[in-house]
Amino acid sequence: MNNLSILKKFPTDFIFGTATSSYQIEGNSFGGCGKSIWDEFAKKRLKGVDGQKACNHFNYFKEDIKFIKEAGFKAYRFSFSWPRILPIDHNTINTEGLDFYSRLLDEILKNDLEPFPTLYHWDLPLRFSSLGGWENQDTCKRFADFSYIISEKYSDKFQKIATINEPWCVSWLSHYLGEHAPGLTNLSSAVKTMHNILLAHGMSLQALRSNGNNEIGIVLNNEYPEPFNEDPKNIQAAKLFDNIYNRWFSDAIFKGSYPELALNILEKYLPKNYNSQLKIISHPIDWIGINYYTRSVIKYLNADDGIDYECERGSLKKTDMGWELYPKGLSYFIERIHQEYSDDIPIYVTENGMANNDQISFNEVIEDQDRVEYFQLHLKEILDCLKKGIQVKGYFAWSLLDNYEWAFGYEKRFGLIHVDFETFKRTPKESFNQFSKYL
Numbered sequence: 001m002n003n004l005s006i007l008k009k010f011p012t013d014f015i016f017g018t019a020t021s022s023y024q025i026e027g028n029s030f031g032g033c034g035k036s037i038w039d040e041f042a043k044k045r046l047k048g049v050d051g052q053k054a055c056n057h058f059n060y061f062k063e064d065i066k067f068i069k070e071a072g073f074k075a076y077r078f079s080f081s082w083p084r085i086l087p088i089d090h091n092t093i094n095t096e097g098l099d100f101y102s103r104l105l106d107e108i109l110k111n112d113l114e115p116f117p118t119l120y121h122w123d124l125p126l127r128f129s130s131l132g133g134w135e136n137q138d139t140c141k142r143f144a145d146f147s148y149i150i151s152e153k154y155s156d157k158f159q160k161i162a163t164i165n166e167p168w169c170v171s172w173l174s175h176y177l178g179e180h181a182p183g184l185t186n187l188s189s190a191v192k193t194m195h196n197i198l199l200a201h202g203m204s205l206q207a208l209r210s211n212g213n214n215e216i217g218i219v220l221n222n223e224y225p226e227p228f229n230e231d232p233k234n235i236q237a238a239k240l241f242d243n244i245y246n247r248w249f250s251d252a253i254f255k256g257s258y259p260e261l262a263l264n265i266l267e268k269y270l271p272k273n274y275n276s277q278l279k280i281i282s283h284p285i286d287w288i289g290i291n292y293y294t295r296s297v298i299k300y301l302n303a304d305d306g307i308d309y310e311c312e313r314g315s316l317k318k319t320d321m322g323w324e325l326y327p328k329g330l331s332y333f334i335e336r337i338h339q340e341y342s343d344d345i346p347i348y349v350t351e352n353g354m355a356n357n358d359q360i361s362f363n364e365v366i367e368d369q370d371r372v373e374y375f376q377l378h379l380k381e382i383l384d385c386l387k388k389g390i391q392v393k394g395y396f397a398w399s400l401l402d403n404y405e406w407a408f409g410y411e412k413r414f415g416l417i418h419v420d421f422e423t424f425k426r427t428p429k430e431s432f433n434q435f436s437k438y439l
């Protein structure tokens, strides 16, 4: 099969879209946006490489939406920026921010695209930092209030909405591994945040429901746990990794409990009333989003804090992130949702894509054949799931534009469209052209 002609095999009601997030593309020096924890983290840890300008989507959004339409996509996944709407405090709404999302949503709708907004994709207003950020449950309440504002203002313009993007990144990656804002390496902080970000989801869900929203989901990122070898210690280590990375979040959402292996180690850091809060966390959702990129190879490693494993990358072909190409992991997690959590919940692959150092050919075409193949291999996995009768309803390519790739700044390019970060010129890549041929 040639390139993305595989797209022709999908059912006609399957939704193809592309995804972005606010901090990564909008440029928060525009339109009265407030500071977020990422501005502070960038100042302290990333030599000031931040999202102040990013792709200048704030000013280029019409052009960007036109690209989405031209490619033939049917949906656009983006996120609302909390500090853009409430830059100063919890009550003072930035009308320029409100107006921006009104215009963005109108443009999406005008182009017959379905908006798939997310309420939180990591740009926590900086004012929460001094109060403990996501370690403080008051932040969850404030997030529910923010959710309500968004719902009240825009509910007539969207149907589906996600609460949180990738709770593992918000918690473990940012508070235990220290790689994302706020850059902590503290197990107790990480576990509190692993719980609180889910509580924030649950409270946001209640706020949205109270305002009549009835297509609410959450987006979980999954990474395939590959034991280094058959040694039972490595197998057990991979199970612990899986508990912490994947099952912690899906068990809480679907079963209202935390997985045993992780809980044995982490329970002492949870608030005393965590069980009653799990009832809020596990209120039924209407759809689930899976973000999938790669696998990790896991080895046993004795550690003082009980997190007895280390992660490696294996020998498979890698992307520019150093992430291995392992498409089977995508169908593995889709099937896991179907078999272990819910056999009728609509599943969306809300992110999938690769960073690739694009080759610009002599006639200015950006050849990203590796990315084309990456999409194709993962789409094949989804087709297999569909054949098994699993309710996969859509797929979103990450990402529409090259953008601010968090701790990597502007070095890693995930876009279907190349962005010149000096001039903001957009140039579609071969992967974009392929989608537009077959969608």
Ligand code: IFM
Pocket: 021, 024, 166, 291, 351, 398, 405, 414
């Ligand atoms: O760029 C990120 C995105 O913000 C969240 N999911 C993973 C992507 C690639 O790292």
